[in-house]
Structure formats: C-alpha cells, structure tokens
Amino acid sequence: MSSQESEIEVDLSSDPEYASSYHTDTTSLSSSINEYVFENGRRYHSYFGVEKNLMPTDEKEQDRLDLHHEILIRLFDGRLHKAPLDHPQRILDVGTGTGIWAIDMADQYPMAEVVGMDLSPIQPKWVPPNCKFEVDDAEKDWAYKKDSFDFIHIRNLAQGISNWPKVLDDAYHCLQPGGYIELSDTGVTFHCDDGTMLPDNTAKCWGEAMTEAMAKAGRPPPSDARHLRDRLTAAGLVDVHSYAIKQPFGPWAKDKRLKEAGIMIWIMAEEGFTSYGLAAFTRMLGMDSEEAAKLCRDGYQATRERKSHLYTVHYVAYGRKPEE
Ligand SMILES: C[S@@+](CC[C@H](N)C(=O)[O-])C[C@H]1O[C@@H](n2cnc3c(N)ncnc32)[C@H](O)[C@@H]1O
Known part of the structure; x- marks a missing residue:
C-alpha cells in the first residue's frame, strides 16, 4: 500500500471561486477522407475503425492529455514511472497519445531509444533524436522482436x-527478461472520505454511467489497485507492486502538492467529463447527444462545488519479467 492511499486532509480555509463557463456543440458530421469522425462536436480518429476509440483525439483532448501528464508527474513526486529502472536501453510507450511521456523519458534517459505507439498520429514532429513514434x-499482433x-x-x-490478456502477452513476449511493464489507469468512480459527497451528487452519477457504459463496451475501467496487479501477475510478471493515487478535484486538500494538483485537475476536468463521456454515453448507453452532454456538464459542475471533497483514483502497477 502506498502512503498516498491514506485519507487526504482537507484545507478548511479554501474558499469558493473558479466559476467557469461550459459549451457543448452537438453537431455531427463525418469524413472518410481524413479518417476522422466528428461526433457531438468532438473529433475521433477512425483509421482502425470508429468503434476502436471511445475518446476524441482533437486539440482539446491533446491539451487535456498533456495537462494530465503534468498532474501525474506531481502525484508521482516528480517521477515519470514507479518501476525501479536501471539504465534502460529500449522503452516502449503503448497508446502514447501526444507522446509527452515518451518525449520526457527520452530526455531523462538520453542513452535509451524510446518508441511511442498509438492508433492516432497526433504526436509532434520535433522530438528528441532518441524518440520516435509509430x-x-x-490489440493486433505486435511486430516488435522478442x-x-x-x-x-x-x-x-x-x-x-x-x-x-492478449496485449499483455504480446508485451511480455517483447520484454527482455529482467525488464518491467508498468500499467496505469484512471478510475471513473468518484470517492469522498468525509461524507461531503451526497448520494445524488452528479459527478457520482456520471461515474456510475461511465462504469456501465465501459462494461457494455467490454472495456471496464479499473476499480482498485488489485485489478491491474492481477492483470500483470496473470501475464507472468513477478515482484508486482501496485499503488492507488488519489486525484482531488479542486484545491480542497491541505497538502500543498495535492492542492496544486487539485487546481490542475479542475482545469483538466472541464474537457475531461466530455472526453470520457460523450461517445461512451451515446454509443453504449443510447443517450442522445443533449442528454449525454448534460450528464457531463452536471458531473463537471458537481466537482466545482467547494463543499464536496471529491477525488478519483489513478491506479498503477508494475512487475518484472523473470530472468530465464
Ligand atoms: C487517454 S489517451 C492516453 C495517452 C497517453 N498514454 C497518456 O497517458 O498521456 C489514450 C490513447 O490511447 C490510444 N489508443 C487507444 N486504443 C489503442 C490501441 N488499441 N492501440 C494503440 N493505441 C490506442 C488513443 O489513440 C489515445 O491516444
């Protein structure tokens, strides 16, 4: 268990502010030429099939991903990973997004070659010489060597x-004995340790709808640290460690690092609720775009409620491939 799993102490002097506006465009159109689909005002990559990506890849999403990266660095105490790496030589980032983690790793380990792989070519062109994107x-058979x-x-x-299981089998195959796989994901369930989240809290309702939608999609989000730990163990990894890192929404935590992260999470959440929710709610739960947008908007607004001390959890697990 990590120390970050303990209860977050509330800063009682935090005061209400940071109101913001919100806009959702529900116009839809699609294009087969540029291999993107526009849905509910967001752009989804469709080169590998529309159903592949339930999250958009537009500029708003790219900014959100970069902001989440900065938040996670703070929540990881300035580090880019939990695994105890010793002079890594070849690093793979699966589903690299904007490639920000891969680029930072390439800077941190200039002797290593870092490969970022993603369904969508949304990575920048100007990157460190030891970083490349593919x-x-x-979920297809990996072309990387054993x-x-x-x-x-x-x-x-x-x-x-x-x-x-297939993705982790392929990852295991391509991993050197003694090498590490690190798996981390953000839960969609909202939590609260001090009873300030009421049963009808709309962020909680959003999380419940997300859980239902992702279960229907056959892609359930992690609900505890054991979830990821079990996946790595089942894939054959050993010395598996896991962490549950709380992500406070807003500046309600007393701890300075969490307070700063909480403000950044607020900013990220403004796009985050729709990034996660719009396609999931319309495609998986059959909501119309207005209903889906309202659930996202209401969920986000609940996190701005200064009296509610809400958080989600970022789960992390890493494990080592045994030496042969
Ligand atoms: C939420 S983003 C996370 C990006 C990055 N890992 C990060 O933490 O900043 C998910 C990314 O995974 C990519 N993705 C989703 N499914 C994928 C798949 N089957 N194969 C490769 N990439 C995938 C998406 O295109 C998107 O860029």
Missing part, C-alpha cells in the same frame, strides 16, 4: 483495450 493498434524492450509503459488505455 501508428499501430496494440525481448526487444526493457521497459514497456501503458498509461490510460482502459477506454481503448478489450483484450488485456
């Missing part, structure tokens, strides 16, 4: 993967 589907990486990182991919 477009692929992690034992060719010593660290494989998979972060926030719950919405994109239906067959985790």
